Amino acid sequence: MRFEELNLSTPLLEAVAQLDFTEMTEIQEKAIPLLLEGRDVIGKSNTGTGKTAAFSIPILEQMGQLPQEERRSVCALILCPTRELAMQACDEIRKFARFQKQVKPVAVYGGASMERQIYQLKNGANLVVGTPGRVLDHLRRRTLKLDNLKTIVLDEADEMLNMGFREDIESVLAQIPEERQTVLFSATMPPAILAITKQYQKEPVLVQIQSAHRTVDAIAQFSVSVPMGRKTDALQLLLLSKQPKSAMIFCNTKKMVDELTEALCLRGFSAAGLHGDMKQLQRTQVMNGFKSGRSTILIATDVAARGIDVKGVDAVFNYDLPQDHEYYIHRIGRTGRAGKTGAAYNILSGRKQEMEMREISRYTKADITEIPVPTSKELRSAAVAETRAKLLELAAAPASEEALTVAQELLAQTGSPEQLLAALIQQQLDDATKNLPAFDVPKPIRKGKRAGAKTVRVHINAGRKDRMAPNFILGALVEATGMAGNEFGKIDIHDQYTTVEVPETETDFVIDSMQNEKINGKSVAVRRYEERDNDYRGDSRGRGGRNGGQHRQSRHGYNQRARSGGYNRKRRKG
Incomplete structure (x- = not known):
């Protein structure tokens, strides 16, 4: 109309x-x-x-x-x-x-x-x-x-x-x-x-x-999974790989906005932060700088970014996943406007965030493709290819008389065209790779002890006196987390408590998932295991004893059923 x-x-x-x-x-x-x-x-x-x-x-x-x-x-x-x-x-x-x-x-x-x-x-x-x-x-x-x-x-x-x-x-x-x-x-x-x-x-x-999901059809959506504590490194590699002319990065807290802005600026990026604690003059300056192109990266909270109309954003990065699925649509809708295509990248750490990403994908009815974090080697190869293409393009264009004269003088002085060209290429490569990190982000460990991953123990406040058995405990863990049975290590049941080996990278997720859960009818509390837990009175039978061996045998017998899918209902639902 x-x-x-x-x-x-x-x-x-x-x-x-x-x-x-x-x-x-x-x-x-x-x-x-x-x-x-x-x-x-x-x-x-x-x-x-x-x-x-x-x-x-x-x-x-x-x-x-x-x-x-x-x-x-x-x-x-x-x-x-x-x-x-x-x-x-x-x-x-x-x-x-x-x-x-x-x-x-x-x-x-x-x-x-x-x-x-x-x-x-x-x-x-x-x-x-x-x-x-x-x-x-x-x-x-x-x-x-x-x-x-x-x-x-x-x-x-x-x-x-x-x-x-x-x-x-x-x-x-x-x-x-x-x-x-x-x-x-x-x-x-x-x-x-x-x-x-x-x-x-x-x-x-x-x-x-x-339906809101239709508004994001023009946006290519991706996710990367990284170990805990390596999100900033992954973001740096993504920014260097994708090279957006303008980008918005979303965090869930004002503190994270400040910390990430400082980290990116120290790594050579032109970034500015925006959140509700800033004075109006500061906010206006930040927005004017981003709109004019003086800052190519704007890092913001949902509240600060709400209602801001910024055109031409090439990419949106979710450093933190939003707490509301509708916010995800608001965030990535900053790119891909006015008929243009856009891209959104989600940086995930731990299984909990990966499960949240799957929920968001179902809610928005959008395909969110998992991609690997770019490596320094890949970025350097890309820089070499770009330098080669740029030099060939320059060589195809006519040169001025002044430039030809200087070239002839340099060739007469060096006597080596290869050395002269190599020096020029080296300078170009140094400029193109000066911000490249000297590290790569390792892939997150997705399997438990059987894959050689580092494990830690968690403490469950239920043991033999509560009629616990390895199959009860493993079944509850699989049901609550959606993880496979073979991702858990040894289960040791003591009189008053139990310890379970879990992948170190999934510890927080396992503990969070087990909140308000019951095992064999008993409400349990799960936390990280500490050595002082050995001091429980009346717990004379420790690890490696006769009962411990029986528990491990039962536990592995249960694993066969877990691997066959009998106790992995949550994962099949997802």
């Missing part, structure tokens, strides 16, 4: 045309007619689908039809989770309102001058875009009055709730007229969102666009 088909006022249609908006997106086509009718709407839509225009165009159209007296007060309020999103939404609204002089949009958010915002609010602002905390602050100061509010929009509502703004939002909603239009946009619909819609909206219409 085209914007021209809507019965919009001429100033608004002219602004839409100047912005090259012709065909409406799906969310716009479904939401705008309902909002123009004054209906309450719930929009389930991801970032980058055009929802800002979906709610701002009806607001501007309605404001243009109001009497002049009513336009002197605030007619519409849009709440956003972050400063960046509020600024971006306000800028977009200004573009749509460029031919409506009676509309005066203002953005209010924390980290900016309160005095300047008060001045703007007192001088005719009638459309306010802001973060919940700062809006509530202005309401308390009476510098913002919403007595004549016609429309309120909760944009990225799920993110506002995740950030702890629920009380602020409800405080704002309690101070606006009951007769108003309430619009809510959210990428997900958790129970808290549904509770808000039930309490504060009147007969809302749900507008839902097509």
Whole structure:
């Protein structure tokens, strides 16, 4: 559907045309007619689908039809989770309102001058875009009055709730007229969102666009598995191999953003970090640097990156997997926009993250291809090939008289064309490989003791007195973790506790998986084994005794069934 088909006022249609908006997106086509009718709407839509225009165009159209007296007060309020999103939404609204002089949009958010915002609010602002905390602050100061509010929009509502703004939002909603239009946009619909819609909206219409996984079809998705503690090394090798002109890297914590930014800068990359603890001036500088190309890598948390519109990102790297599957779609959706292809790389450590990656793949209905981490040898070979191609290309182009003269002089002085060319190639190679690491990331160990992997022992607080047997213990471990039986080593059952050898690289995963599990009807606790555990009183029979031998025999007999698939139900399900 085209914007021209809507019965919009001429100033608004002219602004839409100047912005090259012709065909409406799906969310716009479904939401705008309902909002123009004054209906309450719930929009389930991801970032980058055009929802800002979906709610701002009806607001501007309605404001243009109001009497002049009513336009002197605030007619519409849009709440956003972050400063960046509020600024971006306000800028977009200004573009749509460029031919409506009676509309005066203002953005209010924390980290900016309160005095300047008060001045703007007192001088005719009638459309306010802001973060919940700062809006509530202005309401308390009476510098913002919403007595004549016609429309309120909760944009990225799920993110506002995740950030702890629920009380602020409800405080704002309690101070606006009951007769108003309430619009809510959210990428997900958790129970808290549904509770808000039930309490504060009147007969809302749900507008839902097509399944989110379809929005990532143009993005090639990959994963690499590395040992614990080697993620930064793997990221460095991936960046050097793929050489994206611009890339975004996502971490789950502010601390990790700071640490990773420092690590990449020390390794020669042009990287900048972005998170919620930074002051507004710092955030603006970081974003301007990334948009202008001064920084080629932006490292961010989900909250800091929410609502930021950055075009032309070549690749997205998930240093940490997101805690919500919807966030994965938001993250990788930064690349592959406007009809272009993109790439997303996920760096995994341990079986738990590999299982999470499989869940994400099922949720998004996308193929996520596992690839090996590039090696230093491969990167050097690529640099040699690139240098060779570049020199052949240069040799095919005509040289200037000056360059030919210098070449002849150099040949006369060295007497060896090969030596001269080799020196030039060496310089090119040194420049191309100066940031190459002197290491390679080893492949993660996926098998247990039988494959020669290093193992450690875990302690289970159940033993002979609890009627434990090797088959019970191994069966519980296989069922909880999805690992094969032969990935576990020796099982030693003592009177009051049991130890099991597990692959060192999978220790944390095994312990996490066994939380709240039962073995032979007993709830058990699993932790790393410590030597002091030998001090249990009454446990005279230790490892290697007659009973220990029987346990190992039983344990291996059970392994035969585990290897045949009898006790590996979880892995077959996945």
